Amino acid sequence: MIRRDSPSGNDVLMSDDHTSSLRYMRRLKISVAFFALLCCCTVPAAQGQEQTAAPGMQGEWVRVISPTETAEIVAQKPAFKIEFLRPFNIGTLVILLDGADITQISKVTETGIEFTPVMVIQAGTHTISLSATDKEGLQLQRNITFRSRHTKAFDEAYMSNEASLVYENVFGKPETVHTTPHSRLEGNLRVDTKIRDKGWQFTFNTNIRYLDQDIPVIRPFKKGFDAANWLFTGLYTKESLQLRTNIGDVQINETPYTVANFARKGGIFELVYDRFSFKAFSVMTEQVFGQRGGTGIEGNTDRHLLGVTGGVKLFDSKAELKAIYATGEDTGNSFNISGASGIKKGDVLGLVLNSDFFSNKMRTEFEADFSKFDPDLSDEFGSKQDKAYKIKAGGYLDSFSYEAMYEYVGRDYAAIGSQGLPRDREGFSMIGGTAVGAHAVNVALSRFHDNVRGDELFPRIDSYQGTVDYSLNSIPNLPLGINYQKSIQDSTREPSGTSPLEIDTDTLSGRVGYTRDKFMINAMAAYSLMNDKTQGNNDTTSVTYAVTPAYNAPGLSINPNLTLNQSKNHVSQVTTDTYTVNLDLRSRFFKERVSFDVGGTYLISKANNGSLDMRNLNANFRLSYNLQAFLKKIMKPSIGVRGTYIKITDRINPIANRDEFTLFLVLATVMPFSF
Amino acid sequence: MFVCGEKMKRILLALRLFFILIIIPAGISPDASAATELKIRRISLYFENRRPETTVQRNTADLKAFADIAFTGSGLLEGYWEVNGRVLSRVSQHLQGSGSITLQTPKDPPMPAFDPGTQIVKFIIVYPSTSLPVPSILYFVVPEGSPYNLLDIRVFSPRNGASVAYAPLKFTWERARETAHFLVGFYSRPGSKPLFSAYINDTEYLLPESVLRQLFRPGQKYYWKVICFDEKYNIICENDPQGFSFRK
Numbered sequence: 001m002i003r004r005d006s007p008s009g010n011d012v013l014m015s016d017d018h019t020s021s022l023r024y025m026r027r028l029k030i031s032v033a034f035f036a037l038l039c040c041c042t043v044p045a046a047q048g049q050e051q052t053a054a055p056g057m058q059g060e061w062v063r064v065i066s067p068t069e070t071a072e073i074v075a076q077k078p079a080f081k082i083e084f085l086r087p088f089n090i091g092t093l094v095i096l097l098d099g100a101d102i103t104q105i106s107k108v109t110e111t112g113i114e115f116t117p118v119m120v121i122q123a124g125t126h127t128i129s130l131s132a133t134d135k136e137g138l139q140l141q142r143n144i145t146f147r148s149r150h151t152k153a154f155d156e157a158y159m160s161n162e163a164s165l166v167y168e169n170v171f172g173k174p175e176t177v178h179t180t181p182h183s184r185l186e187g188n189l190r191v192d193t194k195i196r197d198k199g200w201q202f203t204f205n206t207n208i209r210y211l212d213q214d215i216p217v218i219r220p221f222k223k224g225f226d227a228a229n230w231l232f233t234g235l236y237t238k239e240s241l242q243l244r245t246n247i248g249d250v251q252i253n254e255t256p257y258t259v260a261n262f263a264r265k266g267g268i269f270e271l272v273y274d275r276f277s278f279k280a281f282s283v284m285t286e287q288v289f290g291q292r293g294g295t296g297i298e299g300n301t302d303r304h305l306l307g308v309t310g311g312v313k314l315f316d317s318k319a320e321l322k323a324i325y326a327t328g329e330d331t332g333n334s335f336n337i338s339g340a341s342g343i344k345k346g347d348v349l350g351l352v353l354n355s356d357f358f359s360n361k362m363r364t365e366f367e368a369d370f371s372k373f374d375p376d377l378s379d380e381f382g383s384k385q386d387k388a389y390k391i392k393a394g395g396y397l398d399s400f401s402y403e404a405m406y407e408y409v410g411r412d413y414a415a416i417g418s419q420g421l422p423r424d425r426e427g428f429s430m431i432g433g434t435a436v437g438a439h440a441v442n443v444a445l446s447r448f449h450d451n452v453r454g455d456e457l458f459p460r461i462d463s464y465q466g467t468v469d470y471s472l473n474s475i476p477n478l479p480l481g482i483n484y485q486k487s488i489q490d491s492t493r494e495p496s497g498t499s500p501l502e503i504d505t506d507t508l509s510g511r512v513g514y515t516r517d518k519f520m521i522n523a524m525a526a527y528s529l530m531n532d533k534t535q536g537n538n539d540t541t542s543v544t545y546a547v548t549p550a551y552n553a554p555g556l557s558i559n560p561n562l563t564l565n566q567s568k569n570h571v572s573q574v575t576t577d578t579y580t581v582n583l584d585l586r587s588r589f590f591k592e593r594v595s596f597d598v599g600g601t602y603l604i605s606k607a608n609n610g611s612l613d614m615r616n617l618n619a620n621f622r623l624s625y626n627l628q629a630f631l632k633k634i635m636k637p638s639i640g641v642r643g644t645y646i647k648i649t650d651r652i653n654p655i656a657n658r659d660e661f662t663l664f665l666v667l668a669t670v671m672p673f674s675f
Numbered sequence: 676m677f678v679c680g681e682k683m684k685r686i687l688l689a690l691r692l693f694f695i696l697i698i699i700p701a702g703i704s705p706d707a708s709a710a711t712e713l714k715i716r717r718i719s720l721y722f723e724n725r726r727p728e729t730t731v732q733r734n735t736a737d738l739k740a741f742a743d744i745a746f747t748g749s750g751l752l753e754g755y756w757e758v759n760g761r762v763l764s765r766v767s768q769h770l771q772g773s774g775s776i777t778l779q780t781p782k783d784p785p786m787p788a789f790d791p792g793t794q795i796v797k798f799i800i801v802y803p804s805t806s807l808p809v810p811s812i813l814y815f816v817v818p819e820g821s822p823y824n825l826l827d828i829r830v831f832s833p834r835n836g837a838s839v840a841y842a843p844l845k846f847t848w849e850r851a852r853e854t855a856h857f858l859v860g861f862y863s864r865p866g867s868k869p870l871f872s873a874y875i876n877d878t879e880y881l882l883p884e885s886v887l888r889q890l891f892r893p894g895q896k897y898y899w900k901v902i903c904f905d906e907k908y909n910i911i912c913e914n915d916p917q918g919f920s921f922r923k
Binding site: 094099100101102103104105118119131139162164165166168184186188190207209211220221228229249251261263287289332333334335336337338339340399419420421422424425437438448450461463465473476487489501503505507522528530538540542544548550559561563565567578580582583584586595597599600601603616618620622636638642646666668669670 | 711716717718719720721724725726727728730734743745749750751753759760761762763764765767768769771772773774775783784785787789790791792793807808809810811812813815817818819834835836856871872873874875876877883885886896908
């Protein structure tokens with residue numbers, strides 16, 4: 001038996017027989033729904049009530065044979081057996097386990113009920129709730145509560161692993177191809193470990209990679225073993241106290257103006273006591289792959305971001321006051337990030353007050369942030385201080401949702417933990433949306449301007465934007481939608497000698513879909529015109545048409561996609577057309593032992609002035625045979641061939657032409673093992 | 676004060692002359708329109724886990740990559756998503772007024788996930804020209820894969836958006852493929868925690884009166900969704916949440 005975490009955060013367990021099914025569910029991200037449904041349903045009758053009999057009921061109508069009521073059971077799938085003590089209308093019987101109706105999947109006879117969960121049940125308190133009506137129409141009710149744990153030593157303790165290997169050997173390739181290795185071996189070991197007992201919980205998750213090939217590898221890869229990612233978490237909970245520590249590949253997300261979605265290597269320590277919370281973190285600012293940087297935790301700001309936050313919840317948690325401080329240094333570039341070079345250094349202090357006094361009808365957010373930032377330590381200029389403010393309100397009123405925000409971000413405002421933040425802007429935005437029957441409308445309006453300091457040497461540019469989106473779902477299998485956006489840029493306060501700026505952009509798009517059985521088709525068209533009203537008159541047009549038919553049947557799915565992108569520069573009168581044809585085909589046959597998959601793109605790019613005329617075909621296919629039938633329950637190997645074909649025809653620059661076909665032998669396997 | 680004011684005026688005049696005589700001829704125009712020429716300040720690529728690396732099962736259909744692009748000025752952004760050198764889709768979008776934009780790989784075509792091993796994703800900007808290095812992110816495809824492509828399941832009643840009498844309500848849907856079991860969930864909002872759920876073997880479910888009275892209120896909108904499983908409890912199909920309400 002193995003144990004796993006459900007993405008919903010609830011721990012679930014499952015037998016070996018269901019290992020693969022859990023993996024599928026995790027992959028498809030639908031286990032959220034599945035296990036949340038099992039573990040999180042909120043039927044009031046299933047919460048903490050014990051052995052209640054409904055009014056009008058005389059005496060017991062069922063007897064619990066197992067589990068013993070209020071007992072603690074050591075089992076991952078605790079079965080239960082209940083005996084009926086008197087006749088009643090069996091057709092009215094409803095059986096709930098932790099709020100989920102399991103009547104149809106239980107074995108119900110004239111004499112009683114037997115049920116064994118198909119899924120592993122989370123350790124903790126559970127309630128079986130029975131209801132029915134007797135022959136006289138009186139309501140019968142009974143709740144049975146019991147506890148379960150998975151082992152004697154721990155509420156939960158498991159290690160789930162999966163090792164996979166992929167070996168590729170080139171059958172044949174053109175001599176001109178030097179970047180493709182003749183042989184390549186890649187492996188991955190996934191490890192998920194968890195121990196939970198009483199108030200303590202520890203988890204460790206990692207993916208360890210192995211790579212070897214007969215040509216050098218490029219960054220961020222390296223030959224041999226490397227930990228692609230890892231995360232250790234520790235949690236202690238006792239009454240109002242909660243201590244949590246995360247070390248490894250962590251993510252910090254405070255506010256967009258301080259530290260936003262900052263996923264890096266490092267550590268976070270959190271303490272929550274009653275209404276109060278405290279957090280401290282130290283993470284690398286460079287995004288690294290593998291073991292580089294160790295734990296990522298340092299006590300200084302050298303290429304690290306350090307920070308603390310403190311918060312207090314007020315008025316029955318309807319409001320929260322929070323302070324955030326972060327300081328650090330960053331080179332600005334990682335293998336997945338490209339930005340201005342130079343080492344940046346900065347501090348930021350943020351004060352946040354959030355409230356929700358009206359049950360989601362009106363939430364408010366107030367934020368004031370103060371930064372000190374030096375965009376390049378190597379130049380002669382020092383750091384500059386600036387500030388940012390935000391006032392935001394939003395919520396839901398029946399089917400209507402709304403949000404309004406005022407924002408000010410100073411010219412020199414910047415934070416190490418949020419470097420993509422637009423600055424030097426002030427203005428407001430409003431968003432509203434409603435869905436009535438089959439109609440849904442969303443509207444967004446905004447007005448911002450730059451040059452917030454009113455510098456006389458520069459103009460102030462006002463930016464207006466309005467968007468309306470309408471969708472209609474009244475016709476079955478035929479959803480429709482249309483979207484219009486208008487953007488205006490208009491300058492004011494131009495210094496003498498500079499010409500004013502006025503640019504309008506109109507974007508109109510429409511979409512329609514049709515579904516019938518296994519076939520569906522979606523079509524989209526978008527037209528966008530940027531009208532430059534200045535002397536430069538640098539107008540541009542962009543038009544996109546896309547058609548995506550799809551056929552999905554057991555063992556076969558075909559998803560082609562056809563797109564035309566047309567861009568036009570009105571000054572040069574140059575029009576560039578790009579036709580893209582994509583194909584995604586997946587098929588399985590011979591009792592799913594053989595699979596054949598194809599993915600490819602054919603691209604035609606052409607400019608009307610003769611500067612571009614290119615055709616590009618890139619196709620990949622894989623034919624594999626699943627050998628699992630010969631090695632049941634040990635591993636899941638497959639053998640196959642993989643091919644890539646690249647053909648580039650450049651009629652303007654023929655030296656770029658390529659015609660390459662490479663064929664590989666591929667051996668792949670997966671071996672799950674758990675403790 | 677007067678002296679200071681005069682000094683300031685002279686400095687401003689000198690600065691203005693500097694801009695008019697030096698900067699403009701050098702092509703660094705302070706002209707407002709020139710100030711709005713589209714320039715890319717920063718590109719950051721990541722997956723849904725916000726990291727530049729992820730591990731997925733073979734034939735995953737819902738893998739997404741994102742590009743945060745910070746820019747100044749206005750103009751037409753042209754670029755394309757590329758996976759292992761294969762162009763996946765092109766992007767042609769007007770950007771206006773400085774700021775940042777988040778681009779996402781399209782649903783169709785899906786990110787290729789039938790070849791096991793490491794795959795490299797890039798977003799390449801064709802216009803405006805930029806000297807920024809092309810960033811990349813990578814995902815590892817584990818050899819084992821789902822035997823199925825997830826299908827949509829058709830639901831029959833109640834129809835989407837229906838308003839029905841406040842009484843035990845029957846929900847019906849089709850049986851797709853080799854479905855052995857169904858899970859029907861009821862929600863107050865799509866994506867929220869379910870109010871109630873039921874495991875069933877049949878293609879219909881009658882909401883019990885006791886559950887109806889406890890959890891559902893007339894006049895409020897609810898959603899329902901069906902997930903279907905094969906014998907081994909592999910998920911093989913599901914439907915989009917459908918809205919319904921009970922009349923007051």
